[in-house]
Every structure is written in structure tokens, then in C-alpha cells.
Amino acid sequence: MLLAGVDVGGTNIGVGLVGDDHQVHHRAKEDTPTSVDALVAQVSRMVRSLDGTPEAVGIGIPGIIHDDRVVQAPNLEGWTAETDVAAQLSADLGVPVSLVNDAQCGLVGEWVAGAGQGSDFLFGVWLGTGVGAGMVLDGKGYDGANGGSGEFGHLVVRPGGARCGCGRRGCIEAYAGRRMMTESARALAAAGRKTSLFEHQEERGKAKATSGVWAAALAEGDRVVTEILDEAVAALGIGVANVCNLLDVDRVVVGGGMAGKLGQPFADRIAAAARPHAVRKMADSMVVVAGLGDDSGVVGAAEIARGRLG
Ligand SMILES: [Zn+2]
Incomplete structure (x- = not known):
């Protein structure tokens, strides 16, 4: 199964196509845009540009996330709890999209494939x-x-x-x-x-x-x-x-x-x-x-x- 992982930082967005072996098979990196609308369009385009079609997409965001909604993201301009990025992207890409805190994503990555294994x-x-x-x-x-x-x-x-x-x-x-x-x-x-x-x-x-x-x-x-x-x-x-x-x-x-x-x-x-x-x-x-x-x-x-x- 192929999944897409997206890491949204204050400076860059990293996107990768990840297999069952937790290896990143194909990746893309671009600057983070300033508006939320531009970010949705950019993530969508970056996911489509990957060498394969993911069955689901996970996105790490620097902020407090609850039920796939951004509660607080002080380092990203224009994000509010009303901005339903997961739903917008899911409609756009036709696959389930999850929104998660970025540090939690980092730790889960280390847990399954890095220094946290076992x-x-x-x-x-x-x-x-x-x-x-x-x-x-x-x-x-x-x-x-x-x-x-x-x-x-x-x-x-x-x-x-x-x-x-x-x-x-x-x-x-x-x-x-x-x-x-x-x-x-x-x-x-x-x-x-x-x-x-x-x-x-x-x-x-x-x-x-x-x-x-x-x-x-x-x-x-x-x-x-x-x-x-x-x-x-x-x-x-x-x-x-x-x-x-x-x-x-x-x-x-x-x-x-x-x-x-x-x-x-x-x-x-x-x-x-x-x-x-x-x-x-x-x-x-x-x-x-x-x-x-x-x-x-x-x-x-x-x-x-x-x-x-x-
Ligand atoms: Zn403090």
C-alpha cells in the first residue's frame, strides 16, 4: 500500500510517498506559501506530482490539532479552527486526509522506522x-x-x-x-x-x-x-x-x-x-x-x- 506523508513547516513543505516498508520512495520539497488557500492548492499539486497514487494522506502541522482541525497554529498565518483543510484536500484528492501535530508525526515516524523502534x-x-x-x-x-x-x-x-x-x-x-x-x-x-x-x-x-x-x-x-x-x-x-x-x-x-x-x-x-x-x-x-x-x-x-x- 502507498501512503503520502506531508510535513508542513514554517519554511518548507516536504511531501513523500511511503510504502509498507516505511521507506520514502519519492519526495518533493517546496517553500511554504503564506495563505491557507495557497497551501491547500500546493499540497494537492505536490501529492499529485508523486510517482504513484496514495490511498490516504497524512499531514503534520505545527500547532494544536483536534479531530483533523487546526485549533491553534501560531506559526502559520491565516489558520483558524474554521479552516477545514483536511476536508478540502480530501475532496480534491479523492482519498482520506488526516491532520496531525507535526511533532507527533515526527515521533511516530521514529517509532516505526527510526530511533524509537521497539x-x-x-x-x-x-x-x-x-x-x-x-x-x-x-x-x-x-x-x-x-x-x-x-x-x-x-x-x-x-x-x-x-x-x-x-x-x-x-x-x-x-x-x-x-x-x-x-x-x-x-x-x-x-x-x-x-x-x-x-x-x-x-x-x-x-x-x-x-x-x-x-x-x-x-x-x-x-x-x-x-x-x-x-x-x-x-x-x-x-x-x-x-x-x-x-x-x-x-x-x-x-x-x-x-x-x-x-x-x-x-x-x-x-x-x-x-x-x-x-x-x-x-x-x-x-x-x-x-x-x-x-x-x-x-x-x-x-x-x-x-x-x-x-
Ligand atoms: Zn511558553
Whole structure:
């Protein structure tokens, strides 16, 4: 059976044709358009352009999704709960279309074909512009009563701490989301600290400080970047320990751009930061970096679409 998985990000849309072996057989990638109508038309065209006809389509969206509807998608303009993208695309393509949170898609992809294989109690942290999360509990994807369960990025690790994009203070995302980390670096630079972060950004011709830009500045020992990343690791460690204490998961997958660039040593640092706060002993290999890279969202979205076919 062939399924299509779609990964909608703030910058790019990735589409892939996925087989029963969870391999991506054919893929396409384009920039994310600004309007929802344009996005529907583009996803439809991209799915049709694939080398085969899928029996169902799964779409990962950065936001809170419930019953195939977007409840909240702060990083995508013009999306509201009234916008029924799944129904529009389903009518257009003539196959069932499922809408799911993107981090949940990423984790399900890692569960069936990547670093989460073999675990039925799995937690996934996705580090990108913000901090997303997904979970598989007792062998099933879990997204809560209202689709809002993966808000790991807004667990408070420091009451009264740094201001988060959500308006609250002390959230994990305020320390470990790339957008907030970049704002911290900018504030420190404005206060007179020296950092090469923005020079690396310019050198690479990027509109924002991407994970690659961060990794480059870190590799040369930039003090400001090192300090901000240390804080991110500390915040993530507290969060991961709390999740382990609450849910007793047996593996934590760390994915997203920053994890891809920094690799397993970064996951090991998060585990080390978590250990002092964990009630149960955390196994050495408990926190692992995602194995499928950019494909995890596409593979997971396709798998969720397959599951919905029943
Ligand atoms: Zn927050």
C-alpha cells in the first residue's frame, strides 16, 4: 500500500510517498506559501506530482490539532479552527486526509522506522523554531483529550524566568526554542557581549540563525552561544526528567534541526542534565537522537494516515 506523508513547516513543505516498508520512495520539497488557500492548492499539486497514487494522506502541522482541525497554529498565518483543510484536500484528492501535530508525526515516524523502534512507551522532543513534543504510550500515539498534550515546550522550569513566546515566563521554549535563543543572543550582543553567531548567519546568507548557524558558532567555542546552549540543555534536562517521572517512558527521542546538527552528544548532555531530577534510574541509552532526519515527519504522517484507514 502507498501512503503520502506531508510535513508542513514554517519554511518548507516536504511531501513523500511511503510504502509498507516505511521507506520514502519519492519526495518533493517546496517553500511554504503564506495563505491557507495557497497551501491547500500546493499540497494537492505536490501529492499529485508523486510517482504513484496514495490511498490516504497524512499531514503534520505545527500547532494544536483536534479531530483533523487546526485549533491553534501560531506559526502559520491565516489558520483558524474554521479552516477545514483536511476536508478540502480530501475532496480534491479523492482519498482520506488526516491532520496531525507535526511533532507527533515526527515521533511516530521514529517509532516505526527510526530511533524509537521497539519501544511502546516513547517520548519525543522536537527542537526547531519552538519546542514541540509527541508521545506513544502503551503502543499508541497519544495526543490528549483536545489534541493539546504535547506542549512540553511550555512546561515551566523556572517560575518568573525568561519571557516565552507564549507570553508566560520560565517555559522550556524560552530557553531551548531557537527563536528565543536567538533573541537572547541578540540581547547579549546589544549589551556589549561578543558573539560570532550573526556573522555566521550573514556568511551563510540566511534570513535567520538556523540550527546550522548555531552549530557553526558553537563549534568554534563562541562564549555567548555556549552559555545559551548550556541553559537550553539544563531546561530540557529538567523537562525530560519530569516527563520520565510522570509517564515512565523507556526512551526519549530528540529530533529537529538542532538535534540533527549536534547529534548524539547533544542527546547525551540532555540525559546527563535530566539524571539528577529523575526518580528512577535512567538507562545510559535512554535519550537518543532521531534517526530519520528530515524524513521522520513524512514517514510518521503516512503511518498515521495508514492507521486511520482501519
Ligand atoms: Zn511558553
